Amino acid sequence: QSVLTQPPSASGTPGQSVTIFCSGTRSNIGGNHVYWYQHVPGTAPKLLIYINDQRPSGVPDRFSGSKSGTSASLAISGLRSEDEADYYCASWDARLRAPLFGGGTKLTV
Amino acid sequence: QVQLVESGGGSVEPGGSLRLSCVSSGSNFKYEYFGWIRQAPGKGLEWVSYIAVTSTGDTFYSDSAKGRFMISRDDARKSVSLQMNSLTADDSGTYYCARVESQLPRVGQWGKGILVAVSS
Numbered sequence: 001q002s003v004l005t006q007p008p009s010a011s012g013t014p015g016q017s018v019t020i021f022c023s024g025t026r027s028n029i030g031g032n033h034v035y036w037y038q039h040v041p042g043t044a045p046k047l048l049i050y051i052n053d054q055r056p057s058g059v060p061d062r063f064s065g066s067k068s069g070t071s072a073s074l075a076i077s078g079l080r081s082e083d084e085a086d087y088y089c090a091s092w093d094a095r096l097r098a099p100l101f102g103g104g105t106k107l108t109v
Numbered sequence: 110q111v112q113l114v115e116s117g118g119g120s121v122e123p124g125g126s127l128r129l130s131c132v133s134s135g136s137n138f139k140y141e142y143f144g145w146i147r148q149a150p151g152k153g154l155e156w157v158s159y160i161a162v163t164s165t166g167d168t169f170y171s172d173s174a175k176g177r178f179m180i181s182r183d184d185a186r187k188s189v190s191l192q193m194n195s196l197t198a199d200d201s202g203t204y205y206c207a208r209v210e211s212q213l214p215r216v217g218q219w220g221k222g223i224l225v226a227v228s229s
Contacts, residue, residue, distance in 0.1 A: 002153065033212075033215075035214060035215055037154070037216070039154070043221075044205060044219035044220065044221055044222060045154065045205070045216070045219055046219075047215065047216060047217070050211075050215050086153075088153065088154055090214045091214065092212075092213055092214055097169075098156065098169060098171075099144075099156045099159070099169075099213045099214030100156070100214065101153060101154040101155060101156070101214075102153070103153050104153035104154065
């Protein structure tokens, strides 16, 4: 059971929008930044969002992140087939003194 | 673009040992944190261990790795290693070498991943 809670699955059709949520506590999301990674099985994960809502260069603006209190979300608009992947939130936990991943959300397009 | 190249994975029997290595092509190696992230079959990503810059000597181990795994770095060779002892089937999976960018848990660069299979 991950400290950061994500739904195990999400789905949408091409062109639609989908939002993936990540729930934590004050010791992690509530007091630290949130990161989002995209992982296509068989490849290396890729950083999508850093410091809650910032996109690295090369990440399409279809991907956006936000954080409120002890929860965070990743929104994907204009879904494309290549967005089908596992998505993980991540944060630092000050109480555990450890980096954490959420359990991951499998997105089906 | 920094490249991380892992080596040392493979198959081992329960109770055995493996040593994973990761070599970085980056020029700022000695100023950066590195770690190992694992994905067990059918499971999510998990931080196994990380090592801070040499001057601090800080290391982290997941609860499952504590007492069995040891991470080390060689700044001259720009490499980081994970010595894994007393392996069990639960240690099986793909291990990714990770370069931390700015602060944990931001991973700026991932290796391609290396497979560890613990089975009798």
